[in-house]
Amino acid sequence: MAGETYPDDLGYHPEHDWARIEGEEATFGITWFAQDQLGEVVFFDPPEVGSTTSANEPYAEVESVKAVSDVVAPLSGEIVAVNDALSDSPEKVNDDPYGEGWLVRVKLGDASEVDALLDADAYRKLLAAESSE
Amino acid sequence: MPVQYEGIRHEHVAVRTRAGLFDVSHMGQVETRGPDAEAFLQRVLSNDVSKIQPGGAQYSVLCKEDGGVLDDLFTYRLDDGSFLTVTNAANHERDFAWLAEHAEQFDATVTDAAERYAMLALQGPDARAILARHIDAEAPPRMRTARMRVAGADCLVCGTGYTGEDGVELLVAPDDSAAVWDALTGGGATPAGLGARDTLRLEVCFHLYGNDLSEDRNPIEAGLGWCCKLDTGFVGSDALRDLEPAELLVPFAFTGPGIPRPGNPVHTEHGGGTVTSGTLSPCLDTGIGMAYVPAAARAPGTPIEIDVRGKPRAAEVRERPLYKDQG
Numbered sequence A: 001m002a003g004e005t006y007p008d009d010l011g012y013h014p015e016h017d018w019a020r021i022e023g024e025e026a027t028f029g030i031t032w033f034a035q036d037q038l039g040e041v042v043f044f045d046p047p048e049v050g051s052t053t054s055a056n057e058p059y060a061e062v063e064s065v066k067a068v069s070d071v072v073a074p075l076s077g078e079i080v081a082v083n084d085a086l087s088d089s090p091e092k093v094n095d096d097p098y099g100e101g102w103l104v105r106v107k108l109g110d111a112s113e114v115d116a117l118l119d120a121d122a123y124r125k126l127l128a129a130e131s132s133e
Numbered sequence B: 001m002p003v004q005y006e007g008i009r010h011e012h013v014a015v016r017t018r019a020g021l022f023d024v025s026h027m028g029q030v031e032t033r034g035p036d037a038e039a040f041l042q043r044v045l046s047n048d049v050s051k052i053q054p055g056g057a058q059y060s061v062l063c064k065e066d067g068g069v070l071d072d073l074f075t076y077r078l079d080d081g082s083f084l085t086v087t088n089a090a091n092h093e094r095d096f097a098w099l100a101e102h103a104e105q106f107d108a109t110v111t112d113a114a115e116r117y118a119m120l121a122l123q124g125p126d127a128r129a130i131l132a133r134h135i136d137a138e139a140p141p142r143m144r145t146a147r148m149r150v151a152g153a154d155c156l157v158c159g160t161g162y163t164g165e166d167g168v169e170l171l172v173a174p175d176d177s178a179a180v181w182d183a184l185t186g187g188g189a190t191p192a193g194l195g196a197r198d199t200l201r202l203e204v205c206f207h208l209y210g211n212d213l214s215e216d217r218n219p220i221e222a223g224l225g226w227c228c229k230l231d232t233g234f235v236g237s238d239a240l241r242d243l244e245p246a247e248l249l250v251p252f253a254f255t256g257p258g259i260p261r262p263g264n265p266v267h268t269e270h271g272g273g274t275v276t277s278g279t280l281s282p283c284l285d286t287g288i289g290m291a292y293v294p295a296a297a298r299a300p301g302t303p304i305e306i307d308v309r310g311k312p313r314a315a316e317v318r319e320r321p322l323y324k325d326q327g
Helices: A032-038 A111-116 A120-131 B008-017 B037-044 B089-103 B127-132 B174-186 B194-203
Strands: A011-013 A017-022 A025-030 A041-045 A058-064 A068-072 A077-082 A104-108 B020-023 B028-033 B057-063 B069-079 B082-087 B109-112 B118-123 B145-150 B153-158 B167-172 B190-192 B247-254 B265-268 B271-281 B286-294 B303-308 B311-317
Touching: A011 A120, A025 A032, A025 A077, A104 A111, B008 B020, B008 B190, B008 B194, B020 B174, B020 B194, B028 B037, B028 B089, B037 B082, B037 B089, B057 B089, B069 B089, B069 B153, B082 B089, B089 B109, B118 B127, B118 B174, B127 B167, B153 B174, B167 B174, B194 B271, B194 B286, B247 B271, B247 B303, B265 B286, B286 B303, B286 B311
Parallel strands: B020 B190
Antiparallel strands: A011 A017, A017 A025, A025 A104, A041 A058, A058 A068, A077 A104, B020 B118, B028 B082, B028 B109, B057 B069, B069 B082, B118 B167, B145 B153, B153 B167, B247 B286, B247 B311, B265 B271, B265 B303, B271 B286, B303 B311
């Protein structure tokens, strides 16, 4: 498993998802914290290419042996690609949550939503606040 | 016991290939003694208690008058007039109250012994070799029990477990349990948690009370008729006689992607059912579980469909156990 990191070039959603914005598209995944909470990911059920995501709404599920967890969309858009490699190797979500463990790629629907995402510092502060509750 | 130490799959594979150690001290114990101890247990437990030799062990269920299951339990016969019964943690108080009430008609005393015992389960193909380095006698074989010192601590060593692997369970005074734990993990046993315990027992189709067994289900529909000896006249036996259940608990495996979870609806061409246990099998690498289905859909190979949070998933009824030792 990778060490705990929150790269500075990503936007973060409080439900422990990240988005890497690249022009009019973005890649989504779950954060190091999210995969650590979940444990070994053993199944990712990808949404259909062409379906839409709505910011703050679940768009997929990841499962560990013990539990299933909804994945919340950080941004709205249309799914243009899913990470098919995860069907054979879902553990990539644990091993490389910001790289090979990406979940979907989305054509963004509302660029203004990007401003609502947290930067890495703000997300780390959120985690610190949650863990001290 | 935590859900996991290093990870459920790692711990699961350790038990299947080497040895794992579970702290199952949450389980309860009830002692039964007295001239009528056997007659009393014969009245409340579903199996034929008279068949347990001193130093023997037996699995049974505890039923209500209507046949509903109160608990599933292992009973050890320590000597002619002394038995130890291991209860599920969540049921322990209810079991003890039930046993104490029914014991009043017998010359037998039941004692709540849960506070006197910690319990460790050492399971896996290497379990006996690891244990052998910490005992100076022969460990009891499968379904037998013996009192001996393990790593210096007085233990009741039982050739039982709930993983489908060979191994032992150790009943030990709580103050001594940490030393025994350290000796066995130091000897190579992998600490294993509740998550692996659940995946291991489900691969071999052992029941979990609260999932696969409940007061609303009888042992016949749960597939536990083999441990219900109706001619012993146990409480609930009349309700189970000549029973032809409309539903039966069957093991199943997914034939495609997905992981079943308890509560998922089941669709068969003979009607609906419900998943009671479900997980990803670490050894088979597919979704597996147990479900109550219409009796007509019981045959291994019957295709069924499981609704996993709105998604239909293809599965088929399988024979038990779902996992068989490849060696």
